[in-house]
Amino acid sequence: MKKTLLFAGLCCLCSITFAQKKAKSSTTPATSSATLDRPKLVVGLVVDQMRWDYLYRYYDRYVQGGFKRMINEGFSAENTYIPYTPTYTAVGHTSIYTGSVPAITGIIGNNWFDPQTKKAVYCTDDSTVTGVGSNNAAGKMSPKNLLSSTITDELRLATNFQGKVIGLSLKDRGSILPAGHTPTGAYWYDGETGDWITSTWYMKQLPVWLQDYNKKKMANKYYDMNWNTLYPIASYTQSTADNKDYEGVTRGEQTPTFPHALTAYTGKNYDMIRSTPYGNTITLDLAKVAIEAENLGKDNITDFLAVSCSSTDYVGHQYGPNSIEAEDTYLRLDKDIASFFDYLDKTVGKGNYLVFLSADHGAAHVPGFMQENKMHAGLVDNKAIITGLNTYLESRFKIKKPAMMSMNNQIIFDHSNKDMPNIDFTALKNATIDYLRTYDGIANAVDLARIAESTLPAVQKEMITNGYNARLSGDVYFILQPNYFDGGKTGTTHGAWNPYDSHIPCVFMGWKVKHGKTNKTHHMTDIAPTIAAMLHIQMPSGNVGEPITELTHQ
Template structure:
């Protein structure tokens, strides 16, 4: 025992002596920092509207090697990425991805919302102080002014003293404007009335020549002339339901919601219809490639940013549902388009010189008719009927006529002036309205938005509602439906809930400084902007609540 203690003492002494000698002889070596911060030439963000996370794998065996498969195999995927707020809508999703924030902070609480002061709905991107550029319609009276925080694209512009170019492109104005941010060089969206890509005077007074020339082609007509048949023999679409289902929506001029879809009906007269076909994604990515070429994106000294949103997936999904052949065919065609886009980026920017990420603004519920057919929980809820019932009860009990001003985004706006004029008890009236809402079989719960801490519900749902609540723009009451239930209507589906089918989204990075890999740790939509900020060594957006995906940034 004594020998052991002695040996330990000797070793300790030797160690301390060695350390002391090292301290005496150690030379200070200055860490060398690079002359400049390393950044990619170009960042490309692709938001696929209404892309459920499972679409990455549902059609995996049918994807080409160069599209979604390449993204999954060469990229880093945060497999459990969720939207942390509700309602899960397009404008909210695009704003939150790029602000790293939530509706409670960035102000985008829906595609539109009710404004009691104006006594009308306000569209998320509306701006009557600007003018349309590129057409004579009102489709260009848009800007990002209703978004009250900065975006990661704004922060990139600020970090490079506005030397970085930022461009947003989408069929939908909100899918282009919100991601591009306040300081973007340009945001372009599709005018379905004219078949042209347009913008507003928020960005410029005149379209660039290259876009004016492109608009003259009227590319939509060329795709209309092809009609829409399945990319592969229709019998091979075994991941989808039968083609002719009564709960799928019919396109204008069609007798049945079946292939082939006769698009020639729309040539030269109904340009809006391109949005509801996979060709809407094709023309979007076609314009993205042209913008890279024409604006020399990725060719300057500073990192440029191209924010693209493919919206046709949302239009198709709403009309036919996630289990339709139309949805499967749309993703198989998008896969081909994505492969071409990646190849273009490789040749124009250089493989490894660009950072690419893919996500979605929300998912989608299965069509209620499909759920019922397969003995799964789900159905439709008549919100208008419920509101009428509540108004009648409140008038009888509190003598308040039209106590509900509006109902939108699962929120009810009470008529405060009418309640005050009737000298009714606001809290008591609100509690009655909540109790009546809860009596509907389709409603899971209804809560007081001004007293969320006192409401009894799962913490995850409470947090989602809280993150979606904006004090200046939200209503008085929030209600959410049971799993699988959506609003009224006889065909198609929608989204908006906190449930995973609406809130579980893809989040995959590929390219510059990204090693292949996956993580099953839970992350959130708001982490995307924080991750980009960390990778680019720039400030997070002003309202960012997300955190960097360290499994990716620490590789």
């Protein structure tokens, strides 16, 4: 009996002691100095108009440290697609950094017509701000029209605004939209002055380091070098002949051929640098300056540098994907990227930074090139579409010019037309669809308010739905036949649902990234949530994407 009582007493004492220790451990803060494991710097590298196949088309010609390094050291999601249409620059940059789609973000194109205000809108226009470093309209820009937060915004919030965010691009939209609403700075290029500028949304004056950089007028340095091929022109076997009538001719030149003389632009036309590979060189050089001046990646609080290389887009629009100019631009960009990575290795430290590479959209082959090789392609004219449509609708419904414009593959009706209330609007839209389906170059059309009822293939239906914003979009959407687009006879454009426009690179390299690849289908909207998962921060407010678990679960 005594032994039983003694044993019970000991058990009770042990229980009390254990409970006291447990209570103490739950109320006493940890004294460990361990911090959350994050990279020192995240770099988002978006190459404007980079088709996915460019990763491999010029692979044998790339140097070891650029695109080839990303492929061989990094992780590639090989089948990454844009999940909406139309596929334009502003929308692509927005969706990469928000993990969202135009239906949610409000960025439905580079430009659109706002039916609420009855005005045309440019994606980053903001009349309430003024330029900083600029006295012209180029500085009156901000992310005001962007309704969702970005992954860069979320990093700022997660670090209580201690982590720095910088956006850089020749294009305002390529800098402003990735940098989000709350960056340390967003800077873009003013082609009128040759300076990098910002707006009062961000600051009252340019930082000293950028003022000093602007004084160098770097465009002049590269103009004086002219633009010849990096290697002997006969070695550009992945491209068509140099002189093709479906390539655009630069003003002042007689043919679209190398060498391209640039010295005439020195000190006179700073905007021309955009349409040469040197625009990318200047952008990545400025990125190095920003890293040093802003001390990015120097402490344990993660910073974010969002860089968009835009010259690839300008060159592609003028000369097309199969031109020697396009090939040379990518070979030069590859060397610039290799130099940039080498700089990151030396300053931030290899393994201390995380970088991703993607594109805002791809590009179609030039119709002239396709036809030359007996493939289906052609052009449509938006103005001709509207003229013919209005003639048809006027005769049928006795209403003058009911269709106001064709924009972003959408027919926008004039809802302020005094005769519109007397018209059966559903019948008007159905008649429009019937007309568009007979138009040469148009494959199909759909009522944007009734997409779910259409008989479109699932992929087209989903992409149109994701691109449809109930407040901002038009009334009827038309789908062009493959390799048809609205434009001139030279150069290319983009905007379609087809893989040549929607299949984009998606490669991660650096911090916590093991070499590998996946052929599972992913989307542009998966990039932001993947970064969020790796950094252990919240996804952007409009996010619809999913983390690329093949990477995050390595």
